[in-house]
Amino acid sequence: MKPLYLGSLLLFISHAQSILEVIQAATPPRLDLSTPTCKQYVFTHEFGNSYGSPYVGYYIPPPDCVYSTTIFNLSAASRGRQYDRLATLWLGDVEVWRTSTAMPTQTGIHWSFQKDMTIWDSLLRSQDPQKIIFELNNIIDGDRYTGFFNVTLEALYFDDVYEGKDGLHPAEYIYAISTRSSSNNTTSLFSLPGDSGVANLTLPRNTRTAVVSIMASGNAAEEFWFTNVPTEYINTFPENEGWLYGYSPFREVQLLIDGQLAGVSWPFPILFTGGVDPGAWRPIVGIDAYELPSFEIDVTPWLGVLTDGEPHSFALRVVGYDTSAKDGIGPIGENWWVSGSVFVWISETGEQTTAENFERDILSPSFDFQPTLGTRTAESGTVTNTSFYYTLTATRSLRVSSKITTGRHSRLVSWSQNVSYSNIQNMTDSAFNQSLKMVSSGTYSSSASNLVSRYTYPMNLFSAYKVQSEGATTNPGSVLCLVDRSKLNDGISILPFFTGTSVGPESLKTRQNVTSNYHWNSTIVEGTVGLDTMDGELWFSSSVSPGTRSGVQSYHHYAKEKDDALVVDDEGWGTIPVPSTEPLPVVEGEPEV
Numbered sequence: 001m002k003p004l005y006l007g008s009l010l011l012f013i014s015h016a017q018s019i020l021e022v023i024q025a026a027t028p029p030r031l032d033l034s035t036p037t038c039k040q041y042v043f044t045h046e047f048g049n050s051y052g053s054p055y056v057g058y059y060i061p062p063p064d065c066v067y068s069t070t071i072f073n074l075s076a077a078s079r080g081r082q083y084d085r086l087a088t089l090w091l092g093d094v095e096v097w098r099t100s101t102a103m104p105t106q107t108g109i110h111w112s113f114q115k116d117m118t119i120w121d122s123l124l125r126s127q128d129p130q131k132i133i134f135e136l137n138n139i140i141d142g143d144r145y146t147g148f149f150n151v152t153l154e155a156l157y158f159d160d161v162y163e164g165k166d167g168l169h170p171a172e173y174i175y176a177i178s179t180r181s182s183s184n185n186t187t188s189l190f191s192l193p194g195d196s197g198v199a200n201l202t203l204p205r206n207t208r209t210a211v212v213s214i215m216a217s218g219n220a221a222e223e224f225w226f227t228n229v230p231t232e233y234i235n236t237f238p239e240n241e242g243w244l245y246g247y248s249p250f251r252e253v254q255l256l257i258d259g260q261l262a263g264v265s266w267p268f269p270i271l272f273t274g275g276v277d278p279g280a281w282r283p284i285v286g287i288d289a290y291e292l293p294s295f296e297i298d299v300t301p302w303l304g305v306l307t308d309g310e311p312h313s314f315a316l317r318v319v320g321y322d323t324s325a326k327d328g329i330g331p332i333g334e335n336w337w338v339s340g341s342v343f344v345w346i347s348e349t350g351e352q353t354t355a356e357n358f359e360r361d362i363l364s365p366s367f368d369f370q371p372t373l374g375t376r377t378a379e380s381g382t383v384t385n386t387s388f389y390y391t392l393t394a395t396r397s398l399r400v401s402s403k404i405t406t407g408r409h410s411r412l413v414s415w416s417q418n419v420s421y422s423n424i425q426n427m428t429d430s431a432f433n434q435s436l437k438m439v440s441s442g443t444y445s446s447s448a449s450n451l452v453s454r455y456t457y458p459m460n461l462f463s464a465y466k467v468q469s470e471g472a473t474t475n476p477g478s479v480l481c482l483v484d485r486s487k488l489n490d491g492i493s494i495l496p497f498f499t500g501t502s503v504g505p506e507s508l509k510t511r512q513n514v515t516s517n518y519h520w521n522s523t524i525v526e527g528t529v530g531l532d533t534m535d536g537e538l539w540f541s542s543s544v545s546p547g548t549r550s551g552v553q554s555y556h557h558y559a560k561e562k563d564d565a566l567v568v569d570d571e572g573w574g575t576i577p578v579p580s581t582e583p584l585p586v587v588e589g590e591p592e593v
């Protein structure tokens with residue numbers, strides 16, 4: 001009897017272990033999530049062949065629940081063969097969460113992620129049912145792409161006491177900069193460059209503070225925008241036609257108010273779970289894959305213009321670098337998905353806000369581009385390109401300020417940004433080998449605080465592809481990928497700060513380095529057991545200034561992964577040292593003679 005019993009126990013254990021938990025490091029939204037005051041399932045939905053068919057339902061807060069904090073817990077399970085997918089969550093016309101999926105295995109994966117939703121309190125608390133839309137465009141086609149995504153969204157409510165100067169004070173109004181299509185049961189994303197990116201909005205006359213929050217990410221020819229080349233270089237290696245995408249590796253997301261630039265973002269480069277090398281991102285996904293970052297622009301200095309009771313245009317635009325344009329600014333490829341929202345706090349006096357001394361100090365970015373083509377001349381005299389090395393650097397400064405009067409109170413407000421960017425690439429082997437050394441960094445300051453906030457995003461990436469002839473079923477391709485990158489933030493999180501969920505500066509240091517060797521056979525989405533190898537390491541350390549005693553002060557996570565498994569997984573309160581991103585070991589071939 002005993003062996004049989006042991007046998008079935010082992011079977012049980014191995015079944016439980018075969019569901020792989022795929023994680024992203026993130027600061028938990030609260031010290032304890034296990035004892036909510038109230039809790040409800042918002043939806044559970046299976047995304048099969050779901051292109052253009054989002055989940056559409058209604059959100060109503062639980063009746064008679066006394067709460068201040070709302071936390072969403074999004075979970076997903078998948079099994080089979082499938083690409084990574086982007087997904088967006090909407091309350092009406094306002095996008096509140098942009099996420100992406102992990103890539104499944106034949107034995108199944110699972111993940112869950114929690115996000116504090118309290119900044120959207122005025123949308124969430126509405127007693128009129130709020131339309132909730134979750135779009136996850138997935139494809140199931142017979143026996144090739146078989147992975148469904150089963151998604152569950154749960155809401156947890158806590159009655160936290162906020163102890164900041166003004167307690168908890170979420171924005172009174174939130175307006176969408178989107179296509180505003182929820183009445184048609186669809187999401188409201190702008191697809192750039194095709195769509196207008198414009199919404200005309202009328203703000204309350206007594207607006208005291210206004211902040212625009214923007215989500216933007218590149219898809220298709222724009223997914224790896226940071227590895228793109230200036231358009232005139234896409235045919236550098238004619239034997240590898242279609243491999244290089246154009247419009248440069250520089251992108252600027254812009255906010256324009258009545259046609260005038262109000263602020264920019266030089267975006268964080270997201271690597272999705274199918275990105276560069278699908279073997280590199282399991283069981284630890286790339287930084288921010290489950291919660292794509294938004295960025296905020298304080299438009300309070302514009303209130304003199306915006307509080308006249310008339311509609312004003314808020315436009316979102318994405319531009320690239322063009323070597324031949326006078327100001328360097330050029331178009332982009334297809335496509336960027338963008339949306340925004342304007343968070344508005346009003347003054348209790350009810351009087352119209354006025355402003356004087358409105359100043360805009362905005363210069364075009366300055367660019368420096370230095371290309372070097374390596375060539376070889378055959379005995380016949382034929383010249384071919386053997387390498388393409390280039391550096392592109394850019395900087396920009398802008399500042400908008402005014403003196404705002406709300407009621408009897410006057411204050412000087414400003415939005416100021418200094419951003420810089422450097423992108424160095426070397427392409428060899430017809431660009432099948434590509435190395436990238438990129439750093440995007442900057443500072444900003446807003447009307448929230450005198451503190452200057454700063455960020456640095458270094459990324460070193462090398463990939464070497466071997467692609468056999470089309471139609472090959474045995475080892476049609478492989479990729480060696482090395483990536484070492486960090487995300488370092490220090491400063492004020494503008495929306496949580498104005499909301500009162502954060503009362504001071506925050507600091508985040510995270511680094512991820514991965515070496516992966518991936519071989520696909522019949523489809524690129526599935527690797528080859530026995531040939532694939534992966535080693536990775538992740539450091540995450542944060543310190544936060546929560547507005548409530550139930551909030552997290554500091555948190556760390558260190559993990560090490562090997563071949564689809566975590567071999568070290570250490571998380572807890574308190575910070576840890578995070579080593580800096582390092583140059584990659586030399587992986588190019590020998591210099592050619």
Ligand SMILES: *[C@@H]1O[C@H](CO)[C@@H](O)[C@H](O)[C@H]1NC(C)=O
Pocket residue numbers: 056057058184185
């Ligand atoms: C929109 O979605 C809601 C919620 O699922 C549903 O009740 C309604 O019938 C849908 N409207 C249309 C036009 O499909």
Ligand SMILES: *[C@@H]1O[C@H](CO)[C@@H](O)[C@H](O)[C@H]1NC(C)=O
Pocket residue numbers: 033034073074075112114152154
């Ligand atoms: C999130 O939801 C998943 C699935 O329902 C559940 O397993 C997990 O415990 C939840 N996490 C929290 C913090 O509630």
Ligand SMILES: *[C@@H]1O[C@H](CO)[C@@H](O)[C@H](O)[C@H]1NC(C)=O
Pocket residue numbers: 046077078079108148150
């Ligand atoms: C997804 O849900 C369906 C229907 O409930 C179920 O048959 C399937 O096993 C689920 N898939 C996963 C990976 O949990």
Ligand SMILES: *[C@@H]1O[C@H](CO)[C@@H](O)[C@H](O)[C@H]1NC(C)=O
Pocket residue numbers: 179180181182183184
């Ligand atoms: C709803 O769909 C119809 C038909 O496609 C379209 O004409 C209309 O503009 C859409 N409305 C919104 C608000 O997106």
Ligand SMILES: *[C@@H]1O[C@H](CO)[C@@H](O)[C@H](O)[C@H]1NC(C)=O
Pocket residue numbers: 196198199200313
């Ligand atoms: C915004 O207003 C302008 C001027 O009235 C108008 O031309 C434009 O079509 C409007 N755009 C949208 C998206 O409503």
Ligand SMILES: *[C@@H]1O[C@H](CO)[C@@H](O)[C@H](O)[C@H]1NC(C)=O
Pocket residue numbers: 232233234235236237238373383384385
């Ligand atoms: C070498 O690269 C340059 C720049 O992309 C291109 O104009 C030229 O045609 C290439 N030469 C060959 C022989 O492919």
Ligand SMILES: *[C@@H]1O[C@H](CO)[C@@H](O)[C@H](O)[C@H]1NC(C)=O
Pocket residue numbers: 397416417418443444445452
């Ligand atoms: C941007 O740079 C200018 C000039 O160096 C400086 O005066 C300003 O304080 C900087 N702003 C921020 C937000 O760092």
Ligand SMILES: *[C@@H]1O[C@H](CO)[C@@H](O)[C@H](O)[C@H]1NC(C)=O
Pocket residue numbers: 473474475521522527528529530
């Ligand atoms: C693909 O790789 C798997 C090993 O992971 C192997 O079992 C299978 O036979 C391969 N398929 C083809 C068509 O080579």
Ligand SMILES: *[C@@H]1O[C@H](CO)[C@@H](O)[C@H](O)[C@H]1NC(C)=O
Pocket residue numbers: 513514515535536537579582
């Ligand atoms: C990550 O970087 C550290 C050096 O800080 C190095 O020791 C380690 O081997 C690297 N891991 C991988 C998988 O590249």
Ligand SMILES: *[C@@H]1O[C@H](CO)[C@@H](O)[C@H](O)[C@H]1NC(C)=O
Pocket residue numbers: 428429433464480587588589590
């Ligand atoms: C491409 O990279 C691979 C892997 O590092 C290396 O073996 C090969 O020599 C490189 N080829 C060239 C032309 O640089």
Ligand SMILES: *[C@@H]1O[C@H](CO)[C@@H](O)[C@H](O)[C@H]1NC(C)=O
Pocket residue numbers: 387389426427428588589590591592
């Ligand atoms: C680019 O890589 C090639 C091949 O490894 C090498 O010969 C060349 O020196 C590299 N260029 C630069 C500027 O590093």
